[in-house]
Amino acid sequence: MKIPVIEIFGPTIQGEGMVIGRKTMFIRTAGCDYSCSWCDSTFTWDGSEKHLIKMMEAEEIMQTLYQKGGDQFGHVTISGGNPALLSQLSRLIDLLHHEQIKVAIETQGSRWQSWFTKIDDLTLSPKPPSSGMKTNYQTLDFIIDSLQHRQKGEYSLKIVIFDEGDLTYAEQIHKRYPQAKLFLQVGNDEIGMESSDKLMEHLLQKYEALIERVMTNNILKDVRVLPQLHTFLWGNKRGV
Amino acid sequence: MKIPVIEIFGPTIQGEGMVIGRKTMFIRTAGCDYSCSWCDSTFTWDGSEKHLIKMMEAEEIMQTLYQKGGDQFGHVTISGGNPALLSQLSRLIDLLHHEQIKVAIETQGSRWQSWFTKIDDLTLSPKPPSSGMKTNYQTLDFIIDSLQHRQKGEYSLKIVIFDEGDLTYAEQIHKRYPQAKLFLQVGNDEIGMESSDKLMEHLLQKYEALIERVMTNNILKDVRVLPQLHTFLWGNKRGV
Numbered sequence A, B: 001m002k003i004p005v006i007e008i009f010g011p012t013i014q015g016e017g018m019v020i021g022r023k024t025m026f027i028r029t030a031g032c033d034y035s036c037s038w039c040d041s042t043f044t045w046d047g048s049e050k051h052l053i054k055m056m057e058a059e060e061i062m063q064t065l066y067q068k069g070g071d072q073f074g075h076v077t078i079s080g081g082n083p084a085l086l087s088q089l090s091r092l093i094d095l096l097h098h099e100q101i102k103v104a105i106e107t108q109g110s111r112w113q114s115w116f117t118k119i120d121d122l123t124l125s126p127k128p129p130s131s132g133m134k135t136n137y138q139t140l141d142f143i144i145d146s147l148q149h150r151q152k153g154e155y156s157l158k159i160v161i162f163d164e165g166d167l168t169y170a171e172q173i174h175k176r177y178p179q180a181k182l183f184l185q186v187g188n189d190e191i192g193m194e195s196s197d198k199l200m201e202h203l204l205q206k207y208e209a210l211i212e213r214v215m216t217n218n219i220l221k222d223v224r225v226l227p228q229l230h231t232f233l234w235g236n237k238r239g240v
Ligand code: SF4
Pocket: A032, A033, A034, A035, A036, A038, A039, A040, A041, A042, A044, A080, A081, A082, A108, A127
């Protein structure tokens, strides 16, 4: 079964989350079951770049990765949209592992796939209230319980924070899944801003404000608070 | 045996390395067996702040941590100077663990201490040629082998990069210890700069240049490339 791919690029650094800074290739799959108010990848699901979606075999994706990354990479990140919609990713993951390439994935945790247990760096990013989405805790409970007992690699929770309501949501998630590593990420509320300098200044201020809020919080003790490094480096530019 | 402490502060975020972004308290010990040309903590060993060094019992340190951090922290980072000069840290580490507090440490890898195996997040940062220091590979081999077989927590290598020679050194280290996670960090060559904005702009440019160099390198494949987030946020200011 083919995989709907909207872009493949790299090597570059992973700008956020549990393997922040990691040299990696990116594969972005098309399609999402959510429609977050502040989604920075609407082009993966809103039809605006439908013409760019390529239906690719796993082998074809491997070829493209090697064309673009040569022998300079050992890590691939699959993001979306929501890659967890695609059961057929299993084969691609096996091909990558066969080449000693590690695999990271990011999904909001709305769907389970049995290949989750094979992922080296799995990020679950349940969406806080500001997104307009509702968390299905039954599914999330099941996913986290399964990962806890059966996953070979590492997994973590990442919550993007835009406001106080999101912080309260993060507290709830942290209490519900105390065993899971928790990353809090500054929300980018200026995804249309063109000036990289201004964006950086703005996001750095927001990062500092988030740090301040978290440092005095006695529920959010075992957490990591991070910005998106790629927005510091390249603003809202895509494919870098 | 008392511990020579030069500052205790936090909670704040860990700005660099393997647990970048982690909410943590900092304990900075005095004394170093190195004298790196670009050391950003010379005050820990050059005598300039000798009057600030307090000889503290482990229990006293615990009290100070709770005074400053209340019930808002679950992680403590011990840095220096070189904390690995101090065998007496063992007791402090046990007290922290007894309170379910995790412990990180950073050392250049010039000395072994048996308490290394108890550390949750251990960073070994051997110093590249630009530092003017020489790596004792016999010691480093012994430390990494011991950690590999006996450490309970996680460990990683972190190399600060100032120039091409440092990058070559990083390649050598990566080939010698392929099993160890490797972090490359942008060197701060402007530790006297007072303007945070200018420093940030400068370091961001250097970060981007380092990324470019590493992305096209086929030896440095499985690496993470990171800036020091605290320099972005607070410039060269101390104690934040
Ligand atoms: S889950 Fe991710 S890709 Fe889907 S709408 Fe939300 S932010 Fe966008």
